[in-house]
């Protein structure tokens with residue numbers, strides 16, 4: 372066959388696949404089956420499902436494969452090798468569930484395949500981003516006019532917030548990073564608690580602030596910034612605080628810390644990956660008192676808000692500081708009257724994650740978000756109560772959605788966790804807390820019911836009973 376004929380054939384195949392919608396239909400059918408099966412299946416894939424992944428280790432295909440065949444293969448081998456995150460008994464890391472409206476919006480937006488860089492590339496993406504910004508500032512009660520950028524996650528959001536902070540502090544010290552670069556710039560320092568998330572140090576390193584310029588303040592017994600150890604702050608300081616410690620869920624005491632920082636001319640960034648949402652819930656809003664005094668905030672919609680992956684948010688009090696730090700211009704870019712999403716993020720071409728963020732916020736509304744957050748906290752407290760009743764030790768104050776659990780000895784905790792993970796009834800991760808191995812529970816999905824918590828607590832007891840035999 373000539374090359375022209377072969378191409379013709381491929382184009383006919385692609386056209387037929389597009390018109391028949393069969394790959395799309397298959398994906399939706401398989402997706403529906405997957406959602407139905409999720410609550411009933413093992414939470415972590417079994418050995419057979421993991422071993423079957425070897426089938427993907429084939430050489431790059433020489434020739435086209437029909438779309439249906441691609442999707443069928445993906446479902447057959449891929450679906451069983453997922454973790455059942457949306458099923459109600461996944462408590463690993465801090466991963467969120469999936470709201471139905473957000474999922475639907477995501478699927479539709481995937482069909483639209485918009486580039487959300489510029490308003491002129493996608494008016495709908497620009498509009499929904501602008502609406503999300505307004506809604507988020509309202510919902511999270513941040514200073515009026517604060518800007519929001521939609522990024523991949525809190526790692527990127529923290530990088531953007533600290534970038535805006537670094538450049539602002541340097542400008543105040545008479546140094547324009549965009550014009551003069553960093554070499555020879557006045558020195559900055561960062562102050563953070565030892566409980567800060569690893570992504571904060573990563574962002575600082577990328578921004579040219581290494582370990583030698585970071586002052587780490589000891590945390591208190593809950594993992595909060597120890598106010599009594601706050602070093603003197605000044606106009607060359609980036610202060611990083613935390614709404615929701617990744618282990619304990621604890622919140623820093625923002626009002627005195629932010630007040631001291633403002634007085635000193637420091638920049639305050641708050642990592643609120645999952646905890647900033649506490650502010651949108653009456654029962655937990657008190658934990659975030661004073662966050663409105665900071666300069667920038669990061670949050671993940673894909674965690675507590677149960678948006679699809681990936682959706683991080685950078686919020687910044689001073690719009691010009693954020694846009695100025697992420698500046699980009701060239702004669703071929705046409706900036707619009709409305710919102711050009713790329714001005715608020717590291718990326719230029721980007722998917723329209725505002726679509727599903729909007730859909731999630733719209734479908735829940737203020738009261739729905741309040742209930743979602745309150746329910747996650749309630750389930751976490753239930754988990755803690757049930758485990759305490761079975762003589763597990765709960766090591767943190769369960770103020771939000773995180774529970775840290777240990778058995779009578781470190782060896783027993785570790786073995787119990789291994790057996791719990793292997794059992795498949797639920798899934799929790801491990802961590803270390805104040806020098807001791809712990810089992811870490813994070814209640815993050817709207818799907819988790821009281822019965823899911825009861826079943827999972829029973830799995831803890833079974834795992835420990837088995838572990839007692841071998842430890």
Ligand SMILES: *Cc1c(COP(=O)(O)O)cnc(C)c1O
Nearest residue numbers: 465524525526568570617644671
């Ligand atoms: C998850 C998390 C991060 C990192 O966020 P990504 O979305 O994974 O980039 C940072 N800080 C805290 C407290 C987190 O829980």
